[in-house]
Structure formats: structure tokens, C-alpha cells
Amino acid sequence: MKFFQRFHQLFINNSRHTRSKIIVVPPEARCHTKAVTGTNTSFTARSHTLGELRVDHVNTKVKLCGWLQFQRYGRFLTLRDAYGTTQLIVPEENAELVEKIGSLSYETVLEVVGTVKARPTEQKNKAMATGDVEVEIEDMKVLNSCKQGLPFEIRDFTKVNETLRLKYRYLDLRHQQMQKNLRLRSKFINDIRGFLCNKHGFLDVETPTLFRKTPGGAQEFIVPSSQHKGHFYSLPQSPQQFKQLLMVGGIDRYMQIARCYRDEGAKPDRQPEFTQLDIELSFTTRNDIQTLIEEMLVEVWPDDFPKIPSQFPRLTYQEAMSQYGSDKPDTRFNWKLKDVTNIIQESQDCVISDDLKSDSNTACCLVIPQGKNNISGKTINKLKQFGKQLDASVKVYFTKVQDGDNLQGDLSKKLSQDTAHKLIHKVEGVSMDLLLVATGKWTDVHTVLGRLRTECANIYEEQGVEVRQKKAYNFLWVEDFPLFLPREDGEAGIESAHHPFTAPHPEDAHLLHTQPDKARSLHYDLVLNGSEVGGGSIRIHNADLQRRVLEDILKVEVGQLEHLLEALEYGCPPHGGIALGLDRLIAVLCDAPSIRDVIAFPKSSDGWDLMSRAPAPGTKEDLSHYHICTSDVMSETDLSK
């Protein structure tokens, strides 16, 4: 019914307008197509996409548009669009067309009218979705040409240098893998909205990106104001303040696919702008939000992916660090750290027990199964170097298990036979295992072993030894993080482990007055295959507590946050939320080596848009308009040369 209506409209409109549209496809054929595809031909000249023709379409007259991917003898053409490829053939007698086609360069844009034919059985191409048919060309129009000398062929993008791909991103986007990645991204995000907004009544609220600096966070880009000389907006690193203010405003179920900005300089696999799924609810709990995310991911999980469980494992920060030496453990492989402090400490006979003289020191062991075979002496030396670079205060001993209960390597001389036995027994080592025993401060020891654990797994996999479970999507929650950490810049005092709006764990509320560095928070991280893909918390909703944390504990000047503190005083509901880093999450889903492969127009790792060459030198005109100066300024005329 709707289809006929649309055709009716088309004809009416054509009669009204001079630049009319040639309908070569009889309405019935179009309707038939629509019933099959539903979507991708509406409002265009084509009757079908290049991915959809099947034997059912034989004898249908079609109009196709796409890029010339390949041609042989001027008679056989492969035409490509976003949806696939279709083989076209030219009747041999049409010498004129054969000649014309012979002269076309690849990537020329064509519009073709023809009839679908079944391919002879022996010529069917099972590897091609449309391989059972071909289209006999009746008429062909070159819609646009492509100049000779493409920077790269549109085949397998992993073979093209990434700099070239970024410079010619508009060609790179034609790669099937990029098309697939962006399609998965669009659908995944759209399904998330469906779950949150349509099913659970969330409100999609857009928050500003021209805002005021939030003190104490990441470096934020600044934007000079032309109206207010010497004043600057900041591009926010997240809508954190706004989402909390929405809760104060009674918008009690908020979501946004939010553009965020962080000026982190040249970090690999970071982007100056990125996208997060931002969620906040009033009257909620940590468990509620975790359940929400679990239900959401289960529901939007792509159909052709291995199922994920309806609940994700939850580890405390303490558990994650003890077992994996990481607050974002990759649980696709089981190698776990084991505390061996007692064994080393009790054995007065061994040299390394000296390492544990300080009470706060520990010893911890990681077993690399069959490491003797898989990790060479040279690699061990590299790993030792790597460990030292990570943290020189941690000592790491590499030793191998021999004959079931003897040690070879660093510890063979340093441990007594008895201690060695106990150690091997405790860590369940068997012959040929490589043991990494590290001593030093608890957090440092675990962090170093955690990194070495990942490094050894990478070494195994580079050698073709499978360590991580294939096609596994191991989500897990890490929670009960410390609320504060020692300041990263080395100065005395503590800083927020996440951000100053994180609520303390209710069991530790009393510690805020006495030992804030011991307090846990209601922060939680969502981890997928060893990547942090999300984080959130229950927030502080009490103005006094928030002021105390900012002023007394963090010693932050609250001038820039007065509006938020005042908002908490006017009836702020208890609330909490989470943000998922969509670029990273989707990169894992697409098995992409870099988040750049799931972003249409990413910056290079040092912040360049290689295609347009942004950022560009500031012009005199702009700088004067914004009341700023730099040491190196050109005029617009200089620039365009």
C-alpha cells in the first residue's frame, strides 16, 4: 500500500517538475525488490543494490549504480557498491559498448540498465553472494570518471600503509572492512538507543560542548570567545557535570551518545575527540546500573557473534590486582598470579628473602605454562629489561621448573631445595614451566607481573601458540576501587582515583575523616578482553560531603564548581551512572587493530587530519577576531598558496 503511494507520488512529482526522473523499472519490479530488501534503494535512481540480485530476480529489468571494480575484454564487468558486487555482461554484438568499457578506468561510476540472467551452472560463483546471476547490459551511462593512478587498490586495506589510507580516507572507506565496521557501529549504537529510549524510557539529552573547564581532570581543549575578550570555553572531556545537573533537574533517566574531547598529545590509539555512551539515573544503585548494562549488551549483541552471558563476573579491585596484576584483566587466558610471600619469608635460607625485609613488601609468582620451550633466553633478557623499565623497584626472577621439582635459572642458586619445592608446589608448577617471581611493594609487584603476563601471552601468540580463547568476549566488572590515590605528579597528598564526584563506599564512609586513602569508592569499571571499555559510579549527592571531598581532602579551589555545589543543595536526588567508550568497544567487536578503523575520519596519532591537513596555521584575521596572538602567524592569503 505504502509502496504504491510512493510511486503515485513519484509520478505526480515528475509531472510537476521539469527535471524529471526516468523510471525504467516497472513499479511491480520495484515493489518486489522492496519486499526483499526493504531499505537501500528508496529515494535513489537504482532499482536494486549490487548485493541483492538472486535467481529469483531472473528476467527482472534492473537499474544499477556503482563503481567499476574490474573488467575483462570490455565484456565482463564487476560493479561494486556498499552492499556487494554484481557481474555485468555486454552482448558480444554490441561492439560500441565493448570498446567504451575497454577504455574505462577502474573506480569509474556507472549507471547501468539491464536484465538479470541466470549464469550457466558451470559459471556460477559460490564465493559471490550474487554469483548465481549476471546482468546483461542494455544501456550504460558514465556518471563520473576516476582519474588514473589510484593511490591504492580498493582490495585489502590491511596491506595499505595507514598514512596513505588516512590521507585518502574517502577511498579507504570503500574497503569492504571499513564499510562493515561503520555499519556495525551504526547498528550497534542504534540498537543501544532502542533499548534505552524505546524499551526503558530513557531521555536522549544533548549537552553542550562549549563549556567551562572542570578542575583536576585531563587537559581540555580551549576555544577563544570573540565576544568576550580573553575568555575561553573548554571542550568537555565528558558530560559529567551536565548529567549530574540533569538529575538535579528531574530528568531522571538520561542517555546520550556524547562527543568528548581530551587533549592528550600523541598517545597511540587515542583520539582528541571520541564518543561515549553516557548514562545517568536517579534513585539507582551500583547493582542496578551493572544489571542495566548487562541487559543492554545482551540485547544489542550482534546476532552472528558468540553469545555473552546474562551476567558478567564481578571482581573487586583487590581481587583483580591479586589474581591478574591488572585492574582490567584479560580473562581469556587463565594465568594467575599467586602470592608466595610466606614461602619466601619463612625460608631464612634463601637470598631473596632479603627482598622482603620491609614489612610492606611481598613476593608473587606467575607461572608461564611450558615457558621453557616457548620463551628463549634472549626473550627472557628482553622481558627483564621491560620489567625494569616498568618499575625499577621491583625485582623479577625468571626460573624454570625442571624434573618436576627443581629450579633452573635465576633462582636455582638463590633458593634452598626445600623452598624451591614449596614454591613449585604452591604455584602448581610442572616441568618446563617458566616461573616469574617478583618482590617489592604489593601494588608494584602485581602491576609488573600483570604487564609481563600480557607480554608473555603476546610472545606466545606471535609464535603461533594460542593462549587467549578465540572469538571470546569476556566482559567483567571491577569494583571497590580505592576512592583516592597518591598524587600522580609525585607531590604530597592524594587525588581522586576517578573523579571528585564519586561516592565513597558506604562501609568506608567513616574513613573519610581518618584515613581517606584507605576508603573504597562506588566506582565500577567494565572490562572487555583486557580493555577498559566503561566506567561509572554512584555520585555524591550531598552538598556538604561534596564540599568536604573537594576542599578538605583534595584541596581543590571550588570556585569553578560553585554552580554544581549549589545545585546539590537544592534537592539533588541520589544518582549514579556510567559511560562506555564506544570507539574501543566497537573496535574490539570489529577485531580492529586500532580504534581508527571504526571512526570514519580519525586523526593520526599526533593529532593531524592527514586528509585536510588540519590543524592549519592560524590566520591573522582569525587571531585578531579572537583577540589572541601566537609567535607565528600568517594571513589567509599566505595560506592558500
Next chain:
Amino acid sequence: MKFFQRFHQLFINNSRHTRSKIIVVPPEARCHTKAVTGTNTSFTARSHTLGELRVDHVNTKVKLCGWLQFQRYGRFLTLRDAYGTTQLIVPEENAELVEKIGSLSYETVLEVVGTVKARPTEQKNKAMATGDVEVEIEDMKVLNSCKQGLPFEIRDFTKVNETLRLKYRYLDLRHQQMQKNLRLRSKFINDIRGFLCNKHGFLDVETPTLFRKTPGGAQEFIVPSSQHKGHFYSLPQSPQQFKQLLMVGGIDRYMQIARCYRDEGAKPDRQPEFTQLDIELSFTTRNDIQTLIEEMLVEVWPDDFPKIPSQFPRLTYQEAMSQYGSDKPDTRFNWKLKDVTNIIQESQDCVISDDLKSDSNTACCLVIPQGKNNISGKTINKLKQFGKQLDASVKVYFTKVQDGDNLQGDLSKKLSQDTAHKLIHKVEGVSMDLLLVATGKWTDVHTVLGRLRTECANIYEEQGVEVRQKKAYNFLWVEDFPLFLPREDGEAGIESAHHPFTAPHPEDAHLLHTQPDKARSLHYDLVLNGSEVGGGSIRIHNADLQRRVLEDILKVEVGQLEHLLEALEYGCPPHGGIALGLDRLIAVLCDAPSIRDVIAFPKSSDGWDLMSRAPAPGTKEDLSHYHICTSDVMSETDLSK
């Protein structure tokens, strides 16, 4: 089934976690509720929202959360949330609770456990959705207090000064109208995505906002780079270049709800950042895109609004200007302009025929029906002033029709009896009508009369005389715009009427070489009730033509656009698109006096965020990080004082 699963999970999670959730509502009750509301209680502590309780819920035990809107005698409370209000009562004997409630300030956040009771018939409140019931409180918890002295009551926001509303936006958002506006916005945009992505296979692609300046457009904000001294990103005024590059990249059906930026200084009802629905398709036509937008708006149009037609009227620019004196005519009222050049010109007897001595001059007349009664002499003087301010080169004569065929006022002496008769006859004037006759250059005359037409309608409506059709949503297309216009800055030469990527009308292609200023374009505007709510065009896909337009006709230096020109050379498909200004469109839907009323956190008209006081003075640290200077710089420590 799903509900039980969820409850099952809740209990499992509770047993696993120390900070467990108290489930006061028996699972059956919750399930029942969910069956009714489906959405707004999941993942929260409440069992029901404050808008949903009905007689069906009588005897249900409920847990409610919300803001104290009102209380009487400490016994009757009105609790409010985003979904409505519910009356709570305290049993008289619970003196302790009565006292506690008596001391609470309004806007305190409460959590209440109680049982739903039917109200006695005489106490039912028909004006309240939940007015048939009340909840008898069994337990009450103050979740957060609200300090005394709210800046305004949460009642009717139109009565509050807008500066105060913006400063305390988090309180303003509690107003029912703001809640309704943001809810309509969220749903409207979500439905648009559903139509485009789910039904028509569009891809939602996010494009960067840190980009390179597009020459010749609006003033773009600049963002200094810390990594590249003296270099700046620009915040794009639209994703125009990106969407065209996506087409080159074979992403042939693109949509985005795009954040755009324009630094326009203090213009009323403009925002430095705004949101547009951005659409682009390959292999499409103007008519296709217009049909797409018509089908989309019909489908997403809110159910409780008057229906809109399945096709919108289409006017050429020429028609719109001739009939309404505007390229965005408000067709909710019929007052049309009529050309009277011949009548004036032919009558050698009248003084004003001198105005038409120049061949290019015209005379045009607007009839204001019954203007004699409704527009006073004093107002006419003001209108004359207004006309002169708009364009001093246009002469406007105000004259009234008397006794059917005589004129009073400016023209009574200046036209002969015969000419007056002809004029009245031509414009179908009747007694008591006010005629506005303007002479001058065609475009100027029509523009001035177009503005006076709107102005007179406003004057009528201020006096309570209805002119515009009520609750009407008059969409229309304006098309066949000129491709170029004389430069706005008064310099010699022409500039793009819209942007330099607009394709010329195929019938006028030949004029590009000879008389480019006469060529029409394939640009189209979508107009709603006299506001331009969208615009788009078929784009130039041919590199040579694009270069010719930029270099030869517009004399633009193309250095900054080389990437786009090169992209067109590598097989760019024919394409076109449109962008709808969502803030404005939704403001019309919400009948909001300003777009600020449909944006959660807008800036004031001079670019301030009155809540956070952004933009803020630049700090020494930031300026030095970004290698820039201003004449007026403070350090971070100065700032927080």
C-alpha cells in the same frame, strides 16, 4: 518471562553483594507495574513513577521517589517526579511523621513506602492523572534536603525571568513545560533515526568536529593545537565536506544528528552550537530528497498533533518572492502581494508613476483586509518608519479603500480616480481594506512588503485578531533559488547564495559561462510556518565544474579545499542531501518562544553559560600550553578567588 528473569537476577546479585537492595515491593506487584508502564521504573529503587497510579493499583504496596511539591498540615503531601504528581497521606495517629513532614522544605527529595488507597468520591481530583487515588505512607526517608529560599517556584516558567531560569537551569528543568519539551525532542529525534536507519537503511556516521576551516562560510570557532604550535582546528559549521566525502567513500546513505558551530556573535535566538539532522544520499534527485523528508516527517509527526499532508507545496523562489515577499513564506495566512506595475505605469496621470521611470522598477501591492479598523494612524507611521529602515530605496504608500472604490490616505491625491479604481479592482480590495503600495527595484519592493506583511499580522494578533491559522503546521518547499548573489559585503562580484558545492540547475548550466548571476541552483529550502527549518541541494560531483565555480566564478583560493577537489576526481557519485535545523523545528513543535526552551543547557544570546559562567578567563597555564597569548591573562590561582 523477561521480568521474572530480571527479578531472578536481582536476587542473585543481592546475595552476591554486600550493598544489597531492599526490595519492599513483592515481585508480583512490580511485574504488574511493569506490565502497565513498561519502562520508567527499571533499574531504580522505585516501584512506580508518580504519574501512573490508578484505581487498578488500590491495595498495592508501592515505593515512590520524588520531590515534595506541596504539603498541608503535615498530613497531605504532593510528591512530584518527571512523570506526574501523586498525593500521599499520613495516618493521623502517626504524630511523629506529621511533625517531621511539617518541617520539610519544598523540593526536598523523599522516598516513601506505602499502600495505594482509593480516594473518597468527593475527594477525587479530575484535574490530576492520579487523582482517583492516594498513597498512605508507612515509611518515609529524606533522601536529600533542599535549602530554603529557592530562586523561583517550580510552577509556571513563563512567569520567571529568563536570566534567572538560565542561571538555575537545573531547577528550571523541573518545570513541566521543560520536561515536556525535552521529552518531545528526544522522541522526535529517536523516531527520525528509526525511520532513516531501521526502515530505510541509512548509516549513522559520526564526523569530526575538530576540522579545518571551510573558506567563505560563516565565522568558525578556532581551537588551538598544543602539539602543533600556531596551528588551529576549526569547529565546523556543518558536516558538509564530510558528508560529501562519505559519498565518495561509498557510504551512500548517510545520516547524522550533528552538532554544528557558528560564531555569530549576539544574535537573538541563535546558539553558538546547534543541532542539525544531516542527510546525504548518492544516486538521488531533488525530488527524491524532498519525498524522503515528506515521508519522514509524516511518519515521525507526533500523534497528538494535527496531521500534516503527505506532500508539501513547492514554490519556486520566484513564486515565493512574488506572492509573499519572502523566501520563507508563512502561509498560515493568505495575504498575498500583487504586481500592479502595469496599472501604475500605464496611468500617466499619477504622481507615483514617476517611481517607475527606471525600467527595472516595479510596483507591488499588499492588501491588509480590514486594515482601516485594525491599524491606527500612529501604527501606520511606525510601519512607514520600519519600511524606511529596511530599505530606504523603496517607497511605500499606505492607503485605505473607502466606499468600495475610493482611496484615502497617501494615494488619495496621487492617483487619478480611474487608476485608483483599476488598482482596487486588480487587488480585489473592499471597503475598509488597507493597501500598501510599494515601488522600487523588484527584489527590494517584495522584500519590504514581505516584512510589512508579517509585521501587520503580528499587530493584528497582538490586538487579539486572529490572522494565522491556529495549530497549523504549514510546511512548504522553496526551490529554484539563484545559484549566486551579489556579494553581501558590497564589493564587486558574486558569491554563492548557499555554498559553493551547490549544483547549478541543469536547465541553466549554459549560463555559468555567460551570465552566472542568472543561473538557478538545485538548492531547496524547507519552510515551516515562516521559518526556514531546513535546506539542501544536489551537489556538484564533477571536479572540473567544482574547480571552475570556485576559481573562475567565485575567485576563491582553493588551497584549503584541495582534498575535496581531489576526492571528486576519484570516482565521486552524483549525490545530494539536506540538513534540518532541529532546534528550530522542535521549537515550532513545542510552540516555544525561543529555541532556548528546547535545549537543555543553552547559552544566553551573548554567548554566556549563565550557570557555570563560561566562557571563563584564560589561565596562564592554558595559554602557554596552547602557545597563545592575550592581553589580559590570569593564573589559575587568581581565578578561583
